[in-house]
Amino acid sequence: MFGNILFLVSALFSVLGAVGVVATKNIMHACVYLLMSLIGVAGLYLTLGADFVAATQLVVYVGGVVILMVFAVMLTGGADSQKSNRFGIKKTPMMGSIGTYIAGGISAILASYIVIFRLLPKVFEAQPVNSTMAFDKTVEKIGMLLVSDHVLAFEISSVLLLGALVGAAVIARPKRN
Amino acid sequence: MALEKLDVYWPILILMAFGVLAVVGALVVSKIISPQKPTELKRQAYECGEDPVGDAWALFNMRFYVIGLIFIIFDVESALMFPVVSVFKKMNEIGRGGLVLVEIVIFLFVLIAGVAYCWRKGDLDWVRSFQTPDKEKES
Amino acid sequence: MNETIVTYFAKFEWYKSLVKALTEMLGFNAEPLMVFLFFFLAAFIVVNVMAVTAGLATYAERKISADLQLRMGPNRVGPYGLIQFLADGVKFIMKEGIIPKSADKFLFTLAPILCLAGVLGSLTVVPYSSGFILSDLDIGLFFLIGISSLVGLGIFLGGYASNSKWAMLGGMRAAAQIISYEIPVVISGLSCVLLAGGLSFTTLIEAQTGFPQGWFVFHNPFTFIGFFVFFIGGLAETNRAPFDLPEAESELVSGYHTEYSGMRFAFFALAEYIEVFVVSGVAVALFLGGYNVPFGLGGDGILGQFLQLGAFFSKTLALYYVVIWFRWTLPRLRVDHLMTLCWKYLTPIAIFNLIGTGFWLYGFEGKSLFELLFKSGAAAAGGGH
Numbered sequence: 001m002f003g004n005i006l007f008l009v010s011a012l013f014s015v016l017g018a019v020g021v022v023a024t025k026n027i028m029h030a031c032v033y034l035l036m037s038l039i040g041v042a043g044l045y046l047t048l049g050a051d052f053v054a055a056t057q058l059v060v061y062v063g064g065v066v067i068l069m070v071f072a073v074m075l076t077g078g079a080d081s082q083k084s085n086r087f088g089i090k091k092t093p094m095m096g097s098i099g100t101y102i103a104g105g106i107s108a109i110l111a112s113y114i115v116i117f118r119l120l121p122k123v124f125e126a127q128p129v130n131s132t133m134a135f136d137k138t139v140e141k142i143g144m145l146l147v148s149d150h151v152l153a154f155e156i157s158s159v160l161l162l163g164a165l166v167g168a169a170v171i172a173r174p175k176r177n
Numbered sequence: 178m179a180l181e182k183l184d185v186y187w188p189i190l191i192l193m194a195f196g197v198l199a200v201v202g203a204l205v206v207s208k209i210i211s212p213q214k215p216t217e218l219k220r221q222a223y224e225c226g227e228d229p230v231g232d233a234w235a236l237f238n239m240r241f242y243v244i245g246l247i248f249i250i251f252d253v254e255s256a257l258m259f260p261v262v263s264v265f266k267k268m269n270e271i272g273r274g275g276l277v278l279v280e281i282v283i284f285l286f287v288l289i290a291g292v293a294y295c296w297r298k299g300d301l302d303w304v305r306s307f308q309t310p311d312k313e314k315e316s
Numbered sequence: 317m318n319e320t321i322v323t324y325f326a327k328f329e330w331y332k333s334l335v336k337a338l339t340e341m342l343g344f345n346a347e348p349l350m351v352f353l354f355f356f357l358a359a360f361i362v363v364n365v366m367a368v369t370a371g372l373a374t375y376a377e378r379k380i381s382a383d384l385q386l387r388m389g390p391n392r393v394g395p396y397g398l399i400q401f402l403a404d405g406v407k408f409i410m411k412e413g414i415i416p417k418s419a420d421k422f423l424f425t426l427a428p429i430l431c432l433a434g435v436l437g438s439l440t441v442v443p444y445s446s447g448f449i450l451s452d453l454d455i456g457l458f459f460l461i462g463i464s465s466l467v468g469l470g471i472f473l474g475g476y477a478s479n480s481k482w483a484m485l486g487g488m489r490a491a492a493q494i495i496s497y498e499i500p501v502v503i504s505g506l507s508c509v510l511l512a513g514g515l516s517f518t519t520l521i522e523a524q525t526g527f528p529q530g531w532f533v534f535h536n537p538f539t540f541i542g543f544f545v546f547f548i549g550g551l552a553e554t555n556r557a558p559f560d561l562p563e564a565e566s567e568l569v570s571g572y573h574t575e576y577s578g579m580r581f582a583f584f585a586l587a588e589y590i591e592v593f594v595v596s597g598v599a600v601a602l603f604l605g606g607y608n609v610p611f612g613l614g615g616d617g618i619l620g621q622f623l624q625l626g627a628f629f630s631k632t633l634a635l636y637y638v639v640i641w642f643r644w645t646l647p648r649l650r651v652d653h654l655m656t657l658c659w660k661y662l663t664p665i666a667i668f669n670l671i672g673t674g675f676w677l678y679g680f681e682g683k684s685l686f687e688l689l690f691k692s693g694a695a696a697a698g699g700g701h
Contacts, residue, residue, distance in 0.1 A: 002348070003183040006190065028476065029422060035469065042462075046186055055458045056256045063465025064252045067495055068245040070472060074237040074488065137454045139515055140267075143260030147268065147277045154280065157257060158287040161250050165291040168246035169300040172239055184348075185320050187355040188440045188450040189463070195363050196433030200583050204425070207409045207579045220417040222480035223574055232418055232479050241492050244655070248495040251663075255502045259458050259515065262506050265674065266513030266682065274678045281674055285667055292664070301659040303652035 003047055010043025027073055035066045052138045243300060254288055319518055321358045322351050324447035358450055362439055370589035371401035373636065380637070381644045405582070413578035420477040427474035428576075428583035434466025435587045435594065442597045443517040445607045445624035456516040457505055460598065461498065464553075467591060468494035471555070471562065474584065475572035486571030490562030493654060494553055500662035501549035504542040507666075507673040508532050508602045511539070511682070521606030526627075529686035533603040536685050538672035543603040545666050547635075550595035552658070554588060557643035564648055596635035597628070604631050 017037025021030045038061045045054035146154045222229045261281060268277045295301050325331045331350075338346035375390065375398065382389030390397035415424055440463075441456040443449045453459050468491055475487015509515055511532055512523035524531050533543040552559035563571030573584050600606055607624035614620030649657065680688060 002187055002352075006183060006186060009190065026420075028420065028473075032423065032426065032473070047183065049183075051453065051455045052260065052458070055455045055462045058462025059256055059458065059465065060249070060252050063462060063468070063495070063498070064245070064249040066469060067465075067472070067491055068242070068249055070469075070476070071237075071242045071245045071491070074234075074476075075239065075242055076236070137514075139260045139454055139458075140264050143262075143264035146257070146261050147264065147280055151280055154257065154261065155283055155287075158254070158284045161254055162287050162291040165247060165250045165288075166294055168243065168250070169295045169298065172243040172246070173298070173300065184322070184351050184355075185451045185453060187352065188320075188359050189437055191356055191359040192363065192436040192439055192450075193433045195359065196436040197429050199363075200425075200429045200432055200579075203409065203579045203583070204413065207411070207413055211410050211578065212412050214412065215414065217417075219414055222416045222418055222478065223569065224481065225569075229418070229480070234476075234479065234484070235481075237488055241488055244492050244496055247659075248499065251499045251502075255499075255506065256458075258506055259509065262510045262670075263513060263515050265510055266677065269678060269682070278674050278678050282671055285671060289664075289667060292659075296660065301655070303655040 006043055007047045010040045010047065012040070013037065014040025014044065016040075028070065031066060031069050031073065034069070035062060038062055038066065050138060052142055240303065247295070247300075250291075251288075254284075258284070319446075319449065319452040320355075321448055321450055322354045325354060355450070358448075362444075362450060363436060366436075366439060366590050366593065367586065369593055370586050371405065373589045373592070373640075374404070374585070375401050376637075377640050377643070380640050384641075384644045408579055408582040411578035413580060414575075416478060416480065416575050418479040419575065420479065423473050423477035424575075425580065427470050427477055428580050428587070430466050430470030430473065431587040432470075432583050434464055434470060435590045437463040437466070438594050439590075441517055442594060443521060443601050443606055444628055445621045446518065446521075447621045448625060449517065452516050452518045454514075454516050457509065457520070457598075457602075458515055460594075461502055461505075464591070464594070465494075465498070467587065470587070471572050471584075474576065475562075478572075478575035480575050482569045482574045483572050486562045486564075486568045486574070489568075489651065490555060490572055493555070493559065493561060493658075496655065496658040497549045497552035497559075497662070500545050500658065500666040501553060503663070503666035503670055504546035504549065505598075505602060507539055507542050507670045510670070510673050510677060511535060517601050517606070521601055521608060524605045524608055526605060526608035526610035526612070528605070530608075530684065531603060531605040534684065534686065536673065536676045538669040538676060539603065541665060542669045542673070543599070545662050545669065546603065547599055549658075549662060550599060551639060551642065552654070554591045554595055554639075556588075556592060556639055558646040558648050559654065560643075560648060561651060561654060566648075592636060592639055593632065596632045596639065599635055600628065600631040604635075 014037045017033045017035070017040055020033030021037065024030050024033060038057065042054045042057040042062070045051075045057060224230070258281070261277070261284075265274065265277050265281070268274050292301075335346055335350050338350060342349075378400070379389040379397075381387075390400040393400045393403045415421055438460050440450050441453055441460050443452065471494070472487045472491035475483040475485075475490065478484070478487075508520055512520045514520065514523075528534060532539050534540065555562050561571075562568075563573065568574070573581055576584060605627075607628040609620070609623045609627050612620070614623040
């Protein structure tokens, strides 16, 4: 029972949040809707039994990325509803040229083809969520894999993080006179 | 068997719903029983008694963003460390603790190198030893 | 694995007979319904206990500050002013909720909701006793870190939505401070995870004993330092003095909640006081032996559970007292000192502690300092739980 409720709530959260992100004109509201969507996605991970991934979603995205985004918004001086055409939304109501429309249309057709004819049949074939999941401690499984089979990926990811750290520091550094 | 596999997540949903409902409910009750006489002066933002000048959504300093970036990197690092660290004891018991320890230490040392670099270059300082533009000094 | 309060009750006969009776009465399997009802009831009790604890904490805060400053403190409402917090609550509801006209109304109301939802969500995994834990998730500690990060965002949005300069400055400071101090807190917590070999709070606590020498804080020199790093970081995460820069009265009026009044402000305060309890509780669970009772007094029965509750609450409230004591003793830090303390002292120390704990566990096969020093004491420490 709870699996279904959790799925419905999280799916509603993620879809409504995603709609809110694109529908709102206020960029700070968009950040909050994104937060809602990300929490919904964390709930979806929970329904799949991936509890560690769900918590990672919360820690990294809700706690980190959204905060970083609001900081980035504050770099531009925040969302001012009077100046919402700063992103070109009011100035060009059509929001694009013929080229973007053609590209968008083709990709929409492709995506809907893939979703309708390739993915949806598989969804209906799929097993119900509750019956397939073996609920052993996922954290320990991930840990075992990280220190045995995927140890190289684990170590290289630290180099990636080092690169990101140094890159962020260098880009944000004020220039000397 | 009393619980289905996902039932352990009930309290999260219930408690967060409580959090939302408590605020909404209290606001509704408060709306009914509290006085509602907004005046222009009451609704001004507080600026020590003066009329507020402009709004507060101003440009903020870059270093908040840098702190956020460094934080995310450490966050991802801790997300990677948690599973590895939680199996360390069991691996130690079956005699492979040394290997795991070496892996953890290498992982952390690469990050420590990054922190040391940022420290040396002054990126961890809240007040920079050299200020960027002359414009800031003038204003 | 994944113990919850319902699995604890499901061991009893009356629970099973209740389920059976309900199933016959309703005509369908009442098990999921019972699970929901028990979780709902337990969560309701926990939330109410926490609200009262937070209310009493505001009273305690005033009384303790009065003691430290040779004043009387509140003493008019009820005996010794004990129900002052109820009077405050009534007054909060009766107050007009003012929203500044330049504010972002949607975010202005959403901010306290985010704060409260984040704090209450983190109550899921706080271990009150071995049976009374709402849900002992396998990812316990990590989940708690994730869900409580909503609080920082709530505080930032509160400051942002007010559209007042004081509030905005307070909100920015709060967000920067909360995310910075999360790093040393998480890494200090990792060294406990390393020693216990699991993320769930039950695993973390059962690895310790009811005696102080079995607690992780006295396990080895690294965790001893780690406890203080964790506690200082936790203090900063809750925006308590000496880290109350986001609401520094003398410079920022009232910080991120300058524009808040009435119930919205009350929920910010409630969230803060509950969060202090959660941080103290987690510090107790990670380092101070959690709910363990010496000699396993009371056994597994209901008496044992209540003894464990007593052990947990007394340790947590003792730490709560320390938090309040700090507030009225130490002066506030400066912003640059705050960031220096986090990034140049606590974070390197925490990483060093983690590596040191790893080497200790590898070198001494998980034995604590006490066991190494007094070989004969090892038996007593082992029999503690």
